[in-house]
Amino acid sequence: MNTAKYALFEDAYFNQLRAREYGRLNKTGQVYLDYTGANLYPESLPANHIAQMQQCVFGNPHSVNPSSQLSSDGIEAAREAVLQYFNATDYCCIFTANATAALQIIGESYPFDEESCLLLCADNHNSVNGIREYCSVKGGTVSYAPLHAAQLTIDEVVLEEKLKASQKRSHKLFAYPAQSNASGIQHSLSWVNRAQELGWDVLLDAAAFVPANSLDLQQVQPDYVSLSFYKIFGYPTGVGALLVRKSAFGKLQKRWFAGGTVAVAGIGYRDHLLLNEHHRFENGTVNFLHIPAVKNGLRFIKQTGIHKIHERVKSLVEFLIPALQSLRHNTGQPLIKVYGPDTTEHRGGTIMLNFFDMNGERFPLEWIEQLAGEAMISLRTGCFCNPGVDEANHQLSSGELFAYFSCKRAGLDALLDFPEQKRGAVRLSLGIASTAADLQRLLAFARCLLNCSAPKTAAIREHKTVNPLLLHHLMPFLPT
Numbered sequence: 001m002n003t004a005k006y007a008l009f010e011d012a013y014f015n016q017l018r019a020r021e022y023g024r025l026n027k028t029g030q031v032y033l034d035y036t037g038a039n040l041y042p043e044s045l046p047a048n049h050i051a052q053m054q055q056c057v058f059g060n061p062h063s064v065n066p067s068s069q070l071s072s073d074g075i076e077a078a079r080e081a082v083l084q085y086f087n088a089t090d091y092c093c094i095f096t097a098n099a100t101a102a103l104q105i106i107g108e109s110y111p112f113d114e115e116s117c118l119l120l121c122a123d124n125h126n127s128v129n130g131i132r133e134y135c136s137v138k139g140g141t142v143s144y145a146p147l148h149a150a151q152l153t154i155d156e157v158v159l160e161e162k163l164k165a166s167q168k169r170s171h172k173l174f175a176y177p178a179q180s181n182a183s184g185i186q187h188s189l190s191w192v193n194r195a196q197e198l199g200w201d202v203l204l205d206a207a208a209f210v211p212a213n214s215l216d217l218q219q220v221q222p223d224y225v226s227l228s229f230y231k232i233f234g235y236p237t238g239v240g241a242l243l244v245r246k247s248a249f250g251k252l253q254k255r256w257f258a259g260g261t262v263a264v265a266g267i268g269y270r271d272h273l274l275l276n277e278h279h280r281f282e283n284g285t286v287n288f289l290h291i292p293a294v295k296n297g298l299r300f301i302k303q304t305g306i307h308k309i310h311e312r313v314k315s316l317v318e319f320l321i322p323a324l325q326s327l328r329h330n331t332g333q334p335l336i337k338v339y340g341p342d343t344t345e346h347r348g349g350t351i352m353l354n355f356f357d358m359n360g361e362r363f364p365l366e367w368i369e370q371l372a373g374e375a376m377i378s379l380r381t382g383c384f385c386n387p388g389v390d391e392a393n394h395q396l397s398s399g400e401l402f403a404y405f406s407c408k409r410a411g412l413d414a415l416l417d418f419p420e421q422k423r424g425a426v427r428l429s430l431g432i433a434s435t436a437a438d439l440q441r442l443l444a445f446a447r448c449l450l451n452c453s454a455p456k457t458a459a460i461r462e463h464k465t466v467n468p469l470l471l472h473h474l475m476p477f478l479p480t
Contacts, residue, residue, distance in 0.1 A: 008436055009315035010308060015435060017304070022433040031377040031441045035431030036181055036350050039211055041234030042300055049236070049293045061288050062260060074292030079278070081295040082241060085302070088217040091225075092249055094242040094278045095286050099207040100127040102226040102242035105281050106203055107134040109252035110173055116140035117169040119162055119200070121154055121176035122147045122388035123185065127226075128175050128205050129387070141169070145176075147392045152183045152340040159191070163198045171251075174200045178209035182386035182427065183340045184317075184350025186213075189220045196223075201248060207231055207240075211431065212313045212349050214306050223248035233297035236290035242281070249277070258283040309432050313349035316430045320439055321351060327443075329358035329451050336446065339393050339425065349430040352389070355446070357454040365424045367455055375445050380427045390423055 008014075018025065021042035025032060032040060059067030061075060079093045096102045107130065112118070118135040120128065122144050132142040145159040154176070166172055174195045179186045186209065192202045204222035206215055211232045217225070225243040230236065244252065257265065257272050261280050265272035274280045301309070321342060327335040339352045355363040365381035372379050383390040391401070428442070 006319045007315075008319065009311045011436065013308075014312055014432070018433050018435055025433060029376050031375075031438045032433070033377060033379045033428045033430065033438070033442065035211065035434070036184075036208055036231070036427065036429035037380055038237075039231050039234040039431055040433050041230075045233065045235045045293065045296055045300060048296055052292075053289065058289060060285055062285065071288040071292075074295075075286065075288060078291050078294040081298050082243075085298045086215055086217045086225075086243065087219075088243055090221065090246055091217060091243045092246060092277050094244060094281045095291055096240045096242055096282075097238055097287070098240040099205070099226045099228040099231075100240075102240050103127045103131060103203075103205070105242050105252070106173075106175075106224055106226075107131040109254055109281075110134070110201075111171050111251060111253055112138040112140045113171065114139040115169055116171035117166045117173070118142045119166070119172070119174045120144050121159075121187065122392065123152065123154070123180045123183070123187070123386065124175065124177060124388060125181050125205060125207070126385040126387070128177070128203070131173075131175060131203075135173075140171075141166070144388070147388065149392045149395065151346075152180070152185045152389060152392060153346060154187055154191075160194075163195055163200060167199060172200045173203060175203040175205065177205040177207075178215070179206075179213070179348045180350070180386065180389060181208040182350070182384040182389040182425075183352045184208075184348040184429070185340050186346050186348055192220050192222045196221075201251065208350070209348065212306070212310050214310070217243070221245060223251075229294050229297060233301055235297065236287075236293045239287055239290050239294055252281075254280055260284050260286070304432070312432070313430050313434070314344050316434050316439065317344050317347065317349055317351065320428075320430070320442075323439070323443055324351075324353065324446065327446055327450065331358045331451075333358055333360050335450055339389075351428045351430075352393070352425050353428070354425050355449055357449075358451050359453065361454045363449065363454045364456075365426065368426055372445060375441070377442060377445055380429075382424050382427075384425075384427055390425070393425060394423060396423075 021044060022040055024043070056070060057067045058071045058074070059065065061068050061071040075095070079095070082093045083089065083091060094102070094105065096105070112135045116135060116138065118132055118140060120132065120142070135142050143162055145162055146155045147153065148155055163174065176187055176191065178189060192204060195202050201224070202222040203224040203226070206225050206227045208231070209215065210227055215225075223245045226240070227243075228240040230239070254261070254274055257274060261275055261283055263273045263275055321338055324336045325334065325338060325342070329335060333356060336353050336355055341347055355368055357363060369379065369381045
C-alpha cells in the first residue's frame, strides 16, 4: 500500500510541525516508533524552559522568601493547568515522579484489609499489578478479569460477574487501563461508572491513553487517575501525577509522614498532623524546577489540538496495519502477525506484532531489534511490563507459568527454554511526529525480511552473522 494514495489526516500540517519542532529526526535520519515508551519533546519546550531558568532564581518551595515563592507559584500554576486540561474541577492533583509513583500512593494508602477486594484487568502494566501485593499482605482478596485472546479486549461478561460477586465486601478497588501500554487496545471508559454503581472505587491508569486522546473528568469520573507527563509531550521527564476525586480523597490513609507532608510533628510526645489535600502525599521537596514546565507542555498540546493529534494517529494506524498484514513470503506464509483487532476500533496508536519467516518460525526478538537499530529505526521488543497481554497472545497456561516460576526460584534456568521462546513481541507506537516517510521506512525494513529464514537464538548470542545479505538490502533505506 502506498501512502501517496492514502490520505493521512492533516498531512501538510503535521509535516510542518515535524519540520519545526522535531527536525532532529530528519537531521539524524531516525525513525522513532516508541511513543508509548516516551513521547518526543517539541524543541521549543526545553528551549523556553531553559531560557526561563536562566532569567530567574528558583529556590526550595518550603519557604516564603522570594526565590521560594517563585517556585511555589510555578508549581501551583502547573497544578491548576493540569486540572483545567482534564476538566478536573472535582479533583486534587498530586505531583509525583511518574505514573508508577502515583500508583504506589494508592497501594500504600488504600484501606486494604481482610474484607477488601482488589479486581484487576489482565491487561495491566506491572505498576498496577504490583498493587495486589499491598492487598494480599493485608489479607484482602485479589482477582483478575480475563481477556478475549483474539481481540485482547476485556471479557465483559466475566468482568460484570466479578463486579457483582463482591457486593458485601468493604473497600473494593477496581483498577484497569484506559489504553493498554502493550497492545494499544482501548478499554471502555463506561466501566468506570458501572463499577461505581456496584460500590467499587475505580483506579484508571491513563498513562498510555492521554497522549493521543481526550480525557474529560466531568464526563467520566474515576476515583483515582495515574499518568506521566513525558508520555504526553516528552519534556520534562521525572514528573507524573495522581488525580484524586475529592469525594474519594478521605479514603486514602497515609501511613507515614515526611518533610513537606506535615504541619507539625512531635518527638517528646510522638504525634504528627498531616497537611491537607495534595500536600499530604507530596513527600519531601518536589521537582520544583521541572514541574512548572508541565504548564508549557499542556499549552503546546492544546495549541496543536488533542483531537487533531487523535485523528492523525488514527489515520497512521489505519494505513499501517493492512500494509503490514499484506506482506507475505513466496511460500504464502504471512511475514507479520498483528495482535488484537485489525481495525482502529478499540485501538490507539500502538501495534503489537511478531515477525515470522518463510517457514512460519518466529524471528528472534533481539535480532529484530538489533537489525532495526542498524536501520536507525527505534522500536521496542519484549513483554512491555504487561504479562497478562503476553500470556494471552501466546496462550500460556497457569501450569506452564507455575513451572516457569518454580524453576526460576530453584535456579534451574536450563529448564526454561520453552517459555522463554514463546514470550514477547515487537511493539510499534505512533505519535505526534510520525509521518508517511516513517511508515515507508518501516515497511521497507519489513520487506527485507521476506523469504528469509529465522536465525537461531544461539547464533545471535554468539554474534554470528546469520544473513550477511540482509543488511546490504537495507542500505538504500539507511540515513546518508
